[in-house]
Amino acid sequence: MKNVVVNSPIGVVVIGYGGMGGWHTRLLKQMDEFVIKGVFDIKDERNKAAEENGFKAYKSFDDVLADNDVQLVTVAIPNDVHKDVCIRAMQAGKNVVCEKPVSLNSAEFKEMVDTSKKCGVLFSVHQNRRWDHDYRTIKKIFDENTLGHVFNIESRVHGSRGIPGDWRNEKIHGGGMVLDWGIHLLDQVMQITAGRKLLSVYAQFSYVTNEECEDGFKILLEFEGDLHFHVEVGTNNFINLPRWYMTGENGSAIINDWGLNGKIVMVSDWEKRDAVPVETAAGFTKTMAPRTKDTIKEYPLPQVSGDIKEFYRNIKASIEGREEQLIKNEEVMRVMQLIETVFLSAETNSVITDIDF
Ligand code: NAD
Numbered sequence: 001m002k003n004v005v006v007n008s009p010i011g012v013v014v015i016g017y018g019g020m021g022g023w024h025t026r027l028l029k030q031m032d033e034f035v036i037k038g039v040f041d042i043k044d045e046r047n048k049a050a051e052e053n054g055f056k057a058y059k060s061f062d063d064v065l066a067d068n069d070v071q072l073v074t075v076a077i078p079n080d081v082h083k084d085v086c087i088r089a090m091q092a093g094k095n096v097v098c099e100k101p102v103s104l105n106s107a108e109f110k111e112m113v114d115t116s117k118k119c120g121v122l123f124s125v126h127q128n129r130r131w132d133h134d135y136r137t138i139k140k141i142f143d144e145n146t147l148g149h150v151f152n153i154e155s156r157v158h159g160s161r162g163i164p165g166d167w168r169n170e171k172i173h174g175g176g177m178v179l180d181w182g183i184h185l186l187d188q189v190m191q192i193t194a195g196r197k198l199l200s201v202y203a204q205f206s207y208v209t210n211e212e213c214e215d216g217f218k219i220l221l222e223f224e225g226d227l228h229f230h231v232e233v234g235t236n237n238f239i240n241l242p243r244w245y246m247t248g249e250n251g252s253a254i255i256n257d258w259g260l261n262g263k264i265v266m267v268s269d270w271e272k273r274d275a276v277p278v279e280t281a282a283g284f285t286k287t288m289a290p291r292t293k294d295t296i297k298e299y300p301l302p303q304v305s306g307d308i309k310e311f312y313r314n315i316k317a318s319i320e321g322r323e324e325q326l327i328k329n330e331e332v333m334r335v336m337q338l339i340e341t342v343f344l345s346a347e348t349n350s351v352i353t354d355i356d357f
Contacts, residue, residue: 009035010316011069013058015085016077017041017050020099024074025055031309033316034072040064061085065092071319074126075099078167079174083108086123090115095122095319097312101183104174106336113329122319127327128308129184130191134255136304137262138244139192144302146264147248153192154230154245155185158237162209169213176213178205178342181233186342187335189221189229197224201338201352203345208236219342255301262301269295333357 012028014021017039028034038056040063041047047057058064064073065088073089074097075082083103086096096116102125103109116123129135142150167173168180200222205214215236221229232241242262244255251266275289310326317323337357345352 012072017046021076148250150248158240264299
């Protein structure tokens with residue numbers, strides 16, 4: 001038990017009142033399990049904004065740490081300062097939730113986890129996209145073996161606004177799309193493929209709108225059991241490719257967007273192989289001729305549920321010793337090691353096969 005009375009609401013302070021800090025306060029405000037004690041931001045105007053929204057703004061981080069009514073600190077500040085702020089909070093006896101990417105590399109993350117063990121407090125990472133319904137849908141189709149042996153999964157996120165003009169543009173702050181969006185997508189990949197050995201990694205970065213930090217990437221991952229993943233982020237894409245595409249021996253699934261538009265198409269008759277050839281402008285193909293309607297069947301995507309409040313409910317239950325953390329630090333460590341391998345592959349333009357995590 002870490003500094004709390006079971007069944008009482010947990011006093012929480014959000015550090016950093018920017019885009020994501022605001023999101024955490026809005027979520028926590030809806031939950032009886034937590035009482036928001038206030039926020040702290042290094043910028044006066046953000047503290048003022050917090051006060052206008054009805055939150056106490058602490059005068060300093062030390063004031064937060066000295067407040068005995070604060071049992072949990074949620075850290076939502078730029079990536080390069082996660083480590084120091086989280087460690088100081090844990091050393092002051094606070095349980096800590098840290099935004100993703102938890103740190104800039106696996107060594108920093110180890111330091112943070114070691115501190116939580118030494119101080120006997122909870123330390124968890126906000127890998128919230130495990131509750132996104134697009135991910136849960138593709139995982140359900142995969143887990144239930146709906147398509148038979150799946151050999152290819154493609155996960156893409158496309159935007160057309162470049163990298164926002166803030167700290168995300170600067171390496172020193174942990175900018176770039178690998179640490180920003182890659183961390184979510186690779187975490188999802190590692191959840192889907194849990195238990196399988198990762199055999200190879202190949203990554204290419206793009207710098208279309210930004211010279212310093214990668215504004216997009218393509219990552220190819222091969223897992224044991226003949227499973228290949230294509231993970232892609234683009235910030236200069238004016239037409240989006242589907243969020244998810246999965247192909248198995250008996251069918252394909254597509255999820256076009258976060259609105260869950262998509263479908264499953266399954267083969268219903270393998271025997272009927274006759275195809276009506278397609279005449280292109282300059283040729284002819286039977287191999288690529290579309291299937292006739294009588295050999296395939298279309299299905300809607302399965303229904304999934306998922307409520308991000310479950311993340312914070314589990315944080316409370318873990319602090320009180322009633323549940324294990326849903327976001328396990330060993331899982332986060334594996335993703336951090338994968339991210340390092342991705343950077344190595346892109347820097348050396350090589351396929352990395354020497355993988356021991
Ligand atoms: P932001 O720039 O909008 O806000 C960051 C805030 O932190 C700013 O107001 C800044 O003044 C403040 N700050 C900086 N250093 C501080 C310090 N030492 N102490 C207190 N305040 C400090 O950034 P953001 O978009 O809110 O991102 C914050 C974190 O949240 C990043 O790690 C980012 O990767 C993460 N994030 C996660 C998600 C998600 O879905 N999980 C989405 C967006 C951002």
